[in-house]
Amino acid sequence: MFLLNISSYRKYLFIIFLFSIFIYYNLLFQRKNSNIINQTSNSIRILYVIRTSSYFYQKRLIYLLQTWISLVNQDVFFVTDILLPNISQNHMILTKQICGPDAHSMNILCCKTAHDFIIFHRYISEYDWFCHFDDDQYVNVNNLKKYLSTLDFNQPYYIGRASWSNTIKRSKEPYPYSFWFATLGAGICLSKRTIYLLKPYTQSVSQFIDGCINENYHDDIYLGFLLNGYLNITLTKNNHFHSHLEKFFYHNKQIFLRTFTNEITFGFNIPDRYPYYLPQLDKSYLDPYRIRTLHCLLYITQIKECETKIRQHIFNSTI
Numbered sequence: 001m002f003l004l005n006i007s008s009y010r011k012y013l014f015i016i017f018l019f020s021i022f023i024y025y026n027l028l029f030q031r032k033n034s035n036i037i038n039q040t041s042n043s044i045r046i047l048y049v050i051r052t053s054s055y056f057y058q059k060r061l062i063y064l065l066q067t068w069i070s071l072v073n074q075d076v077f078f079v080t081d082i083l084l085p086n087i088s089q090n091h092m093i094l095t096k097q098i099c100g101p102d103a104h105s106m107n108i109l110c111c112k113t114a115h116d117f118i119i120f121h122r123y124i125s126e127y128d129w130f131c132h133f134d135d136d137q138y139v140n141v142n143n144l145k146k147y148l149s150t151l152d153f154n155q156p157y158y159i160g161r162a163s164w165s166n167t168i169k170r171s172k173e174p175y176p177y178s179f180w181f182a183t184l185g186a187g188i189c190l191s192k193r194t195i196y197l198l199k200p201y202t203q204s205v206s207q208f209i210d211g212c213i214n215e216n217y218h219d220d221i222y223l224g225f226l227l228n229g230y231l232n233i234t235l236t237k238n239n240h241f242h243s244h245l246e247k248f249f250y251h252n253k254q255i256f257l258r259t260f261t262n263e264i265t266f267g268f269n270i271p272d273r274y275p276y277y278l279p280q281l282d283k284s285y286l287d288p289y290r291i292r293t294l295h296c297l298l299y300i301t302q303i304k305e306c307e308t309k310i311r312q313h314i315f316n317s318t319i
């Protein structure tokens with residue numbers, strides 16, 4: 001009898017959990033359907049560049065467009081091979097002509113990343129922070145703003161998650177030292193001052209690509225090299241940035257559920273790099289990475305639709 005009921009018992013515990021967060025947030029926050037971003041941010045301005053491609057529009061990007069990107073639409077720019085539907089044309093920079101078909105070769109990645117800087121330099125006077133994310137990432141924009149607000153964008157900053165557990169070894173001139181670099185796959189943020197200092201090294205796409213080739217580094221290592229080697233800007237590590245490469249991030253459900261509200265970025269990958277234990281809140285929508293569910297849990301009382309879905313899930317769910 002007891003054994004037979006174990007799985008429904010688990011479900012029951014999970015529903016209780018959802019219900020507790022629901023109550024918790026209700027008590028904690030005043031109900032507000034607007035002002036989602038304004039609640040925690042005051043004045044800093046963040047520009048978001050998303051690296052994507054037409055191939056991943058349906059597979060990945062639409063889930064981001066429907067969730068976190070919708071909160072900061074005006075400040076998001078896309079580096080993509082060709083035009084994408086439902087995105088304003090002046091928020092896209094197209095790379096197919098210059099970079100060629102998408103692939104993970106050093107040349108192409110460097111070519112795409114070089115386009116980030118075209119956007120960063122174009123908008124330098126309008127923003128304070130310049131961040132890069134991939135199309136397999138959820139960004140908690142409130143937490144990002146909260147964190148960046150504690151730092152001075154007039155100082156040089158290079159922020160992200162260290163890609164490896166150690167520095168990259170280097171003994172070659174012009175900078176014969178080891179250095180830390182951040183994986184672009186977890187997202188990185190650069191201050192206005194850093195963008196300004198990087199200008200001489202990122203003026204054109206070909207300059208950046210040639211730099212990668214000369215040093216034989218992929219885009220994120222090359223960027224780390226420019227920052228450390230030429231500008232003496234070291235990585236500020238932030239472990240609340242997460243990439244799809246982290247094996248254990250989602251493995252422990254209890255820990256994940258206790259801590260996910262503190263994280264800044266989440267990376268996703270099939271088969272097990274996503275919170276697979278969260279339910280799909282809406283049967284009529286596919287939510288393969290549970291991005292919509294995550295979004296709703298984070299904005300439970302602030303987005304009416306989320307509150308409704310979670311209520312429905314709690315009360316209509318058949319245990």
Ligand SMILES: *[C@@H]1O[C@H](CO)[C@@H](O)[C@H](O)[C@H]1NC(C)=O
Binds near residue numbers: 034035036037038
């Ligand atoms: C946030 O505040 C700014 C000015 O303070 C205002 O223009 C903007 O509409 C507000 N955003 C939301 C979502 O309320």
Ligand SMILES: *[C@@H]1O[C@H](CO)[C@@H](O)[C@H](O)[C@H]1NC(C)=O
Binds near residue numbers: 062085086
């Ligand atoms: C564009 O957005 C509309 C409305 O959200 C949606 O119905 C349509 O399917 C989207 N187009 C594509 C190609 O995803």
Ligand SMILES: *[C@@H]1O[C@H](CO)[C@@H](O)[C@H](O)[C@H]1NC(C)=O
Binds near residue numbers: 232
């Ligand atoms: C690099 O920066 C560190 C502090 O971050 C400073 O101590 C050091 O002198 C700087 N090195 C050079 C060559 O400017």
